[in-house]
Amino acid sequence: METIVELKDVTKVIKGRTIIDHISFQVNKGEVFGFLGPNGAGKTTTIRMIVGLMGLTSGDIIIGGSSIKSEFEQAVGHIGAIVENPEMYKFLTGYQNLVHYARMSKGITKEKIAETVELVGLTERIHDKVKTYSLGMRQRLGLAQCLLHDPDVLILDEPTNGLDPAGIREIRDYVRLLAREKNMAVIVSSHMLSEMEMMCDRIGIIQNGQLIDVQLVHDFVQSSEVTFEFEVLPSDKALALIEAHYPNVRAIRSRNGISVELTKEDIPNLVKLFVDDNISVFGIKEVAKTLEDRFLEVTSEKEGSTRG
Numbered sequence: 001m002e003t004i005v006e007l008k009d010v011t012k013v014i015k016g017r018t019i020i021d022h023i024s025f026q027v028n029k030g031e032v033f034g035f036l037g038p039n040g041a042g043k044t045t046t047i048r049m050i051v052g053l054m055g056l057t058s059g060d061i062i063i064g065g066s067s068i069k070s071e072f073e074q075a076v077g078h079i080g081a082i083v084e085n086p087e088m089y090k091f092l093t094g095y096q097n098l099v100h101y102a103r104m105s106k107g108i109t110k111e112k113i114a115e116t117v118e119l120v121g122l123t124e125r126i127h128d129k130v131k132t133y134s135l136g137m138r139q140r141l142g143l144a145q146c147l148l149h150d151p152d153v154l155i156l157d158e159p160t161n162g163l164d165p166a167g168i169r170e171i172r173d174y175v176r177l178l179a180r181e182k183n184m185a186v187i188v189s190s191h192m193l194s195e196m197e198m199m200c201d202r203i204g205i206i207q208n209g210q211l212i213d214v215q216l217v218h219d220f221v222q223s224s225e226v227t228f229e230f231e232v233l234p235s236d237k238a239l240a241l242i243e244a245h246y247p248n249v250r251a252i253r254s255r256n257g258i259s260v261e262l263t264k265e266d267i268p269n270l271v272k273l274f275v276d277d278n279i280s281v282f283g284i285k286e287v288a289k290t291l292e293d294r295f296l297e298v299t300s301e302k303e304g305s306t307r308g
């Protein structure tokens with residue numbers, strides 16, 4: 001895997017307040033990296049520094065081998081980004097907007113514009129005025145704008161804000177397509193866990209300006225023990241049996257029986273134990289941990305440790 005963006009110990013202090021606190025991470029070509037955190041965590045500030053809209057107090061950002069400090073133009077030349085609302089002229093057509101925008105970069109051909117319009121699915125409406133576009137269509141036009149110069153890195157700050165489920169799905173599909181087929185690195189921010197889970201390969205969690213965890217989405221969800229719901233009767237007898245035979249296993253009473261944290265391999269033994277003791281087993285169900293559960297675990301662990 002080839003690293004295309006690297007943040008090295010990036011810190012931002014504004015008026016004596018540390019907004020971004022020694023953040024380091026790397027993003028590879030072909031991957032979707034999610035920047036996840038609550039309101040005010042520092043997502044937009046970090047993104048503004050990556051795209052060159054804001055200077056760094058200390059540290060450095062390397063994009064495509066160039067330092068944003070010493071080789072600003074080369075570094076930001078690799079980037080296409082939507083930060084805040086993309087600038088558009090509502091009384092011009094989508095196409096006119098793209099032509100206008102294309103004048104700002106060298107070598108963008110008519111063919112390239114047509115190809116990009118096709119990619120974001122705006123071909124049918126591209127000659128309509130932007131004021132007649134829905135929010136989702138404006139979003140797609142914004143995406144087309146930042147794809148015109150074939151960036152290696154696409155950065156979208158909260159791209160799904162305000163979109164309906166269909167619009168969110170569209171953005172998600174484009175993002176995945178660009179990463180897979182164009183080998184682009186995509187950085188997206190969000191405070192919505194469920195969305196990140198579906199869109200990203202890796203997720204970095206930011207809280208109070210600190211990057212507190214970076215994990216593969218898959219591992220992130222898997223790395224905690226799995227909970228199984230056992231629908232059993234009588235449940236207090238089952239609970240007592242677990243306590244006696246598996247003192248280290250966490251088990252609690254749940255709505256339909258008991259809920260137990262264990263690995264899949266333990267299930268047959270447990271079932272045998274129940275059956276041998278005349279406990280009726282009606283069903284066993286794995287309770288999938290969502291990113292949200294894991295997120296709350298990680299952030300509360302962190303709070304616990306900092307409060308000490």
Ligand SMILES: Nc1ncnc2c1ncn2[C@@H]1O[C@H](COP(=O)(O)OP(=O)(O)OP(=O)(O)O)[C@@H](O)[C@H]1O
Pocket residue numbers: 014019037038039040041042043044045046191
């Ligand atoms: N120019 C600035 N001057 C002073 N403080 C700022 C400035 N820009 C951002 N901040 C502060 O930095 C912190 C992080 O803000 P930022 O906008 O990066 O958060 P965010 O994670 O993008 O939040 P949201 O989810 O609400 O968009 C906030 O406390 C904010 O008030």
Ligand SMILES: [Mg+2]
Pocket residue numbers: 043044045157
């Ligand atoms: Mg923000």
